[in-house]
Amino acid sequence: MKSLLQQPGLFSRTILWLVFLFLLGPFVIVFLAGFSAGETLAFPPTAYSLRWILEVVAAEEFQQAFLTSLQIGLLATVIALLLGVPVAYAMSRMPPPGMGAIKQILTSPLIIPAMLVGLGLLRHFVLLVDAPVFLGLLIGHIGLLTPYAVRVVYASLINLRVDIEEAAITLGASRAQTFRLIVLPNIRSAVIAAFFLAFVTSFNQVPVSLFLTGPGISTLPIEMLGHMENSFDPSIAALSTLLVLFTMAFVLVTEKVLGISKYM
Amino acid sequence: MSYLKLQQLAIGYGNSKTAVDQLDLDVAQGELISLLGPSGCGKTTTMRAIAGLIDLRAGSITLDGRDIGRLPPNKRNIGMVFQSYALFPHLNVFDNIAFGLRLRKVDNNNLRKRVEKVIAAVGLSGFEARLPAQMSGGQQQRVALARAIVIEPKLLLLDEPLSNLDAKLRVQMRAELRRIQRELGITMLYVTHDQEEALALSDRIVVMHGGKIEQLDTPEQLFSAPRTRFVANFMGYENLFDYQEGHLLGNGQRLPFVVTAPGQFACAGWRPEQVKVGDGQYYGTVRSRGFLGDSVEYVLCTPIGDIKGVAPASAASWREGDSVKFSLPAASVLLLPA
Amino acid sequence: MVAQHKTRLGILLVTPALIFTVVCFLLPVLALLLDAFRVGSLDSGTLHWGISRFIDFFAEPLNRQVFLRTLRIAALVTLCAALLSYPAAQAIVRVSPSWRGLVLGMMILPLMVSPIARTYAWIVLFGRNGAINAVLLHLGLADAPQRLLFSEMAVFVGLLQLLLPLMLMSLVSSMENLSRDIALAASTLGANAWQVFTRVTLPLTQEGLIVGGTLVFTGCVTAYVTPALLGGPKVLMLETLLYQKVSVESDFSSANVIAVILVAMTLAVNAGLKRISAPRRSSLAGSVK
Numbered sequence: 001m002k003s004l005l006q007q008p009g010l011f012s013r014t015i016l017w018l019v020f021l022f023l024l025g026p027f028v029i030v031f032l033a034g035f036s037a038g039e040t041l042a043f044p045p046t047a048y049s050l051r052w053i054l055e056v057v058a059a060e061e062f063q064q065a066f067l068t069s070l071q072i073g074l075l076a077t078v079i080a081l082l083l084g085v086p087v088a089y090a091m092s093r094m095p096p097p098g099m100g101a102i103k104q105i106l107t108s109p110l111i112i113p114a115m116l117v118g119l120g121l122l123r124h125f126v127l128l129v130d131a132p133v134f135l136g137l138l139i140g141h142i143g144l145l146t147p148y149a150v151r152v153v154y155a156s157l158i159n160l161r162v163d164i165e166e167a168a169i170t171l172g173a174s175r176a177q178t179f180r181l182i183v184l185p186n187i188r189s190a191v192i193a194a195f196f197l198a199f200v201t202s203f204n205q206v207p208v209s210l211f212l213t214g215p216g217i218s219t220l221p222i223e224m225l226g227h228m229e230n231s232f233d234p235s236i237a238a239l240s241t242l243l244v245l246f247t248m249a250f251v252l253v254t255e256k257v258l259g260i261s262k263y264m
Numbered sequence: 265m266s267y268l269k270l271q272q273l274a275i276g277y278g279n280s281k282t283a284v285d286q287l288d289l290d291v292a293q294g295e296l297i298s299l300l301g302p303s304g305c306g307k308t309t310t311m312r313a314i315a316g317l318i319d320l321r322a323g324s325i326t327l328d329g330r331d332i333g334r335l336p337p338n339k340r341n342i343g344m345v346f347q348s349y350a351l352f353p354h355l356n357v358f359d360n361i362a363f364g365l366r367l368r369k370v371d372n373n374n375l376r377k378r379v380e381k382v383i384a385a386v387g388l389s390g391f392e393a394r395l396p397a398q399m400s401g402g403q404q405q406r407v408a409l410a411r412a413i414v415i416e417p418k419l420l421l422l423d424e425p426l427s428n429l430d431a432k433l434r435v436q437m438r439a440e441l442r443r444i445q446r447e448l449g450i451t452m453l454y455v456t457h458d459q460e461e462a463l464a465l466s467d468r469i470v471v472m473h474g475g476k477i478e479q480l481d482t483p484e485q486l487f488s489a490p491r492t493r494f495v496a497n498f499m500g501y502e503n504l505f506d507y508q509e510g511h512l513l514g515n516g517q518r519l520p521f522v523v524t525a526p527g528q529f530a531c532a533g534w535r536p537e538q539v540k541v542g543d544g545q546y547y548g549t550v551r552s553r554g555f556l557g558d559s560v561e562y563v564l565c566t567p568i569g570d571i572k573g574v575a576p577a578s579a580a581s582w583r584e585g586d587s588v589k590f591s592l593p594a595a596s597v598l599l600l601p602a
Numbered sequence: 603m604v605a606q607h608k609t610r611l612g613i614l615l616v617t618p619a620l621i622f623t624v625v626c627f628l629l630p631v632l633a634l635l636l637d638a639f640r641v642g643s644l645d646s647g648t649l650h651w652g653i654s655r656f657i658d659f660f661a662e663p664l665n666r667q668v669f670l671r672t673l674r675i676a677a678l679v680t681l682c683a684a685l686l687s688y689p690a691a692q693a694i695v696r697v698s699p700s701w702r703g704l705v706l707g708m709m710i711l712p713l714m715v716s717p718i719a720r721t722y723a724w725i726v727l728f729g730r731n732g733a734i735n736a737v738l739l740h741l742g743l744a745d746a747p748q749r750l751l752f753s754e755m756a757v758f759v760g761l762l763q764l765l766l767p768l769m770l771m772s773l774v775s776s777m778e779n780l781s782r783d784i785a786l787a788a789s790t791l792g793a794n795a796w797q798v799f800t801r802v803t804l805p806l807t808q809e810g811l812i813v814g815g816t817l818v819f820t821g822c823v824t825a826y827v828t829p830a831l832l833g834g835p836k837v838l839m840l841e842t843l844l845y846q847k848v849s850v851e852s853d854f855s856s857a858n859v860i861a862v863i864l865v866a867m868t869l870a871v872n873a874g875l876k877r878i879s880a881p882r883r884s885s886l887a888g889s890v891k
Contacts, residue, residue, distance in 0.1 A: 019770070024712065029733070115824070169337045337604070
């Protein structure tokens with residue numbers, strides 16, 4: 001019995017290590033490349049320095065793009081939550097008629113290729129009504145993030161017993177008070193997890209933003225892509241390094257504090 | 265003058281069948297009434313309708329002279345203790361109990377006094393800062409009770425509050441509940457499927473079956489004089505047989521039995537305790553035996569079906585398969601007209 | 603009364619999100635898709651429905667090539683993802699609970715990082731001055747730096763790295779629900795490791811495989827960043843082709859056709875999934891592009 005279980009165990013564990021190497025190794029590479037001192041992208045770097053990182057941080061177009069990404073991310077996430085949390089609540093407590101179809105519609109952003117949304121919004125909204133670029137970009141992101149908000153909060157709500165809401169009602173609370181005083185405090189971590197998940201998704205988004213950015217309004221990933229077309233210096237590597245660091249810290253902290261993985 | 269009056273209540277779920285049909289009930293102030301019956305009989309449904317958590321299809325509910333049938337549940341001032349206690353997990357004992365008072369904007373001083381008084385009444389002084397997750401079932405139950413009482417409701421509804429506790433605790437809490445109810449004089453409606461509990465607690469008992477009231481009576485009456493087969497069976501008359509012209513009928517067979525009481529009867533029944541195993545004019549074969557301490561309970565195979573009886577432990581020596589005498593005393597027989 | 607209030611409230615709560623999604627999401631895309639079926643021109647007044655745009659599109663050899671290439675690479679990536687994920691997932695479910703959180707965190711981490719950063723590593727590795735070329739030259743296996751970038755292989759590797767976690771998590775989730783005792787029972791009945799895998803594990807984790815496969819396949823078909831960076835204008839996939847048609851050639855006709863193809867493919871794969879099993883969709887589908 002022991003040998004039977006050990007053999008496949010060894011094989012699968014080896015594959016697991018290889019897979020991890022494959023998945024995470026590139027991060028190490030990007031990380032190191034960002035610190036390279038040279039003019040071009042040589043790997044391994046001949047020398048290390050903070051040069052490119054400093055340059056990238058100081059570059060105005062990247063600063064602007066970072067700010068835009070941040071603004072869009074925060075705004076879109078908050079609005080997505082405002083739209084999505086009520087849906088999650090309704091789905092779990094009082095599904096309206098036609099809930100199945102509604103669910104389909106609300107999760108469609110997860111299925112429809114994001115690039116088409118960007119293109120569609122561009123041609124049939126932004127250009128049509130001459131809407132400000134920022135608005136088009138924002139709308140695209142909100143649509144993308146709402147299903148995440150719904151999904152994560154819903155998972156938490158179905159595990160929350162309904163009888164405590166009934167108890168609150170018999171004690172005199174209205175529906176709104178019950179939601180504020182009883183439901184919200186108990187789904188707090190799910191809402192926060194949804195916030196982080198949505199924000200990160202928005203921040204890293206490329207396809208939706210491709211067609212919805214314009215002069216002066218660009219998200220960081222788009223700016224990075226544009227830069228890559230023109231030059232081959234390690235500046236993008238440096239940016240990527242920063243992004244990786246940023247995301248890693250983000251994910252590890254929230255996983256430790258909230259355990260996001262259980263909401264996926 | 266009834267304090268709680270249910271008139272011709274009809275309750276149903278969604279578009280489907282009616283769960284409760286044409287229910288009438290009068291409850292006096294300060295009474296403890298139990299709704300007793302098997303699962304699905306409509307007792308919880310009735311309770312939830314009184315609380316306002318389910319709509320009425322027809323009928324009215326009057327509480328202290330006021331028609332509350334149209335009021336939303338949070339305006340009825342009815343306290344409810346849930347089977348699962350439903351304590352707010354994010355609030356400690358004090359805040360759980362204070363919840364209703366805070367909603368009513370009771371000032372801090374008063375609030376503190378009232379909450380602490382009721383905490384003492386349920387015997388949880390010192391537990392104010394504890395969270396529900398840090399307490400035992402019995403303690404949680406007392407918090408749930410305190411929370412419902414502190415708002416001084418006109419009516420207290422309890423939905424099988426003791427069913428999640430172990431046997432010993434259940435008996436203890438039962439006495440506690442009764443004591444508190446008596447002290448505070450609160451009108452209580454108590455839902456349970458446990459007839460022993462209902463008998464011990466209630467001023468009166470409503471036995472329900474299939475959405476209707478089978479019998480409404482005091483515990484003593486219900487125990488000794490059930491009026492229908494269902495109630496008789498529910499109250500422990502496990503030996504029920506059709507009766508016709510001096511014979512007990514069952515399994516297509518007949519056993520002679522003489523009824524001395526006047527009147528027309530169609531059913532005769534006995535509790536196991538009343539059927540004496542070991543002596544009598546009837547014979548049966550032991551199918552199984554169960555030791556109960558002072559006595560031994562026997563299930564006997566007879567021509568008309570299985571009969572459950574008892575014999576004192578000292579005299580009970582029969583084993584499975586033995587043939588044994590038993591008696592069906594005419595003195596203690598329960599006779600039903602249907 | 604209570605029931606009515608509840609229904610009304612339920613409707614009220616979902617309406618804002620519903621309106622938003624329909625108006626700002628579905629309608630624009632729908633308009634795009636419909637355009638692909640509208641033939642003729644507005645000016646000459648010959649506007650009508652037809653599929654001539656599609657015919658024109660597939661008449662171009664380049665377009666056909668891109669279409670087939672996308673399907674090919676997607677299928678290959680899905681297959682390799684499955685092959686690698688099965689053993690890896692098995693190892694993961696056997697990890698002790700104290701490490702489980704860390705392992706899962708490590709699997710989620712890649713998904714949280716920008717696809718640009720993730721793909722960048724391959725640029726670094728595959729580039730002319732990159733590590734692989736350096737090794738090849740050093741070992742004398744090549745005379746000059748090879749062109750590794752802008753090849754199908756590069757896109758394949760990039761997409762595999764990008765989407766593998768999806769398959770992995772799907773399988774882990776599916777296997778977690780599989781009691782260890784089942785495999786043990788099978789082996790006591792005489793099955794060797796391979797047989798346990800094919801006759802017990804595989805059928806029982808079928809759903810996880812299908813869900814993961816769907817995510818990976820659609821992820822490949824709708825990928826942009828990775829094909830853009832690693833394939834470039836030489837190795838186009840459907841989305842990079844779409845981008846090119848719009849921003850470089852202003853060829854909206856082709857763009858709309860590609861849009862229809864993309865939607866058709868994703869819908870088909872997802873519908874197929876629904877038919878085969880109860881949907882247990884991962885929420886990660888959108889985060890990787």
